[in-house]
Every structure is written in structure tokens, then in C-alpha cells.
Amino acid sequence: EDKVVQSPLSLVVHEGDTVTLNCSYEVTNFRSLLWYKQEKKAPTFLFMLTSSGIEKKSGRLSSILDKKELFSILNITATQTGDSAVYLCAVEGMVNAGNMLTFGGGTRLMVKP
Amino acid sequence: SAVISQKPSRDICQRGTSLTIQCQVDSQVTMMFWYRQQPGQSLTLIATANQGSEATYESGFVIDKFPISRPNLTFSTLTVSNMSPEDSSIYLCSVEGVQGRSYNEQFFGPGTRLTVL
DSSP states (O other): OOEEEEEOSEEEEETTOOEEEEEEEEOTTEEEEEEEEESSSSOEEEEEEOSTTOOEEETTEEEEEETTTTEEEEEEOSOOGGGOEEEEEEEEEEETTEEEEEEOOOEEEEEEO | OOOEEEEOSEEEEOTTOOEEEEEEESSOEEEEEEEEEOTTSOEEEEEEEOTTSOOEEOTTOOTTTSOEEEEETTEEEEEEOSOOGGGOEEEEEEEEEETTSOTTOEEEOOOEEEEEO
16 A cells, blocks of 8 residues: 655744655655645645655755655755645555555644744 | 545546546545646645535636535545546545544545546
8 A cells, every 4th residue: 555654743943944854655656756835725836756866946945855765855944934834745656557646644834933 | 544535546538528536534524625636736626525515616616517515524526527638637535624633634535547538
């Protein structure tokens, strides 16, 4: 059974701190790993990772995938209160010729002023 | 956590037909949502399924195209009507307000992969 585990479950930091969010997975026929930021009901896409060791960056956010160890990290530097959200990791795998998404439970980040 | 199952897990349909996707949860939940996931894009919320009343649709989605039912606290269906190739996507059921968990902790189902020819 496919599984995606995120840690920590929740995190409280102060503005300016750097945070690292973790996502480990066990998925049949891995295709890609996706990170989302969820503030309301519709998560916003952040990154799609398909290759090991290649860092993707967008402003203060960056992410990297390790396909050997089956995990990914999402880094946020110089955090701001607007970064407060739930961060979701999802892995796309291929099952019986169909691509399926498996979501982790999310990490709830709170950034205090 | 909540165990969410969706049926079918995948389907290939002809243009102009309709498909109903079922979402079953193993415990009562407060909120149920339907999302669409297109490759490399954000999850898009289609609607919130309200138990015993009409669903609440997001901008760009209408009841005639995506009728939703929620007859009880553990089950919902989403129908994709009069399908076109643009409806090809993964459709995800999500729940919130699971007994014993934080009220706003959200869980996602495994998704239904729809391909429209």
C-alpha cells in the first residue's frame, strides 16, 4: 500500500527563522513528488520533483528529492507570517497503468511575528 | 486517521457520457470536498458537499456539470456530466472534521483517474 508521511505534524516558529519540512514515501512506481501550500480549502501548487538531487527554488522556498532514500524536504528561509499554512506533500505513482496521488497528512506551520 | 476510498479508481470514458465517482469514509466526518488535479497544476476545489443539502460550488463550477450528492456523514458522489477531453483529470475526495482529530485536519482520498476520449 502506498504511503506518504510528513513530519513534523506541526511547527511554530518566529519570523525570520528557517524551517525544514520532511516528506518520506513508499509508492509503487514513483513518478513525481509534489508540494502544496494550503491556506484555505484549495492547496496552491509549489513544486513538482521528479529527479534526485536537483534543487528547485522559488523565492524563499526550495525543495529537493532523494529517490534513493525516498524522501523530500521543503525549506523556507526568512519565514514571514504569510507563510503560515498547512504544507502538503503528495506522491504520484503508477498503479495498474493509472497514475494515482497519495497525500501525506500535512505539516501545519505557524509563523509568529 | 480517516480511511477514504473512491470508486472507480480510474476510468476511460467517451465524450458526451457521464461518470459518477463515489467517496466512502470509514467514520463520520463534518465536511467533504471534491477537488480536481490536473498534471503539474494546483488542486482545484470543485465544491463542498453538504450533508442533506445542495453542494456549495466554487467559481467556475456549476451543479449541472458536476452534480454532487451527500446523503449521510460518510458518503458522497460527484458526477462529471457530458464529459469532454478537458475533463480528463484526477478527481479527489477530501474530508475534514474527523472524529478524534483536530476539526480542521484534512484527509485526501486516493483519487479517481478519469480519461475522456
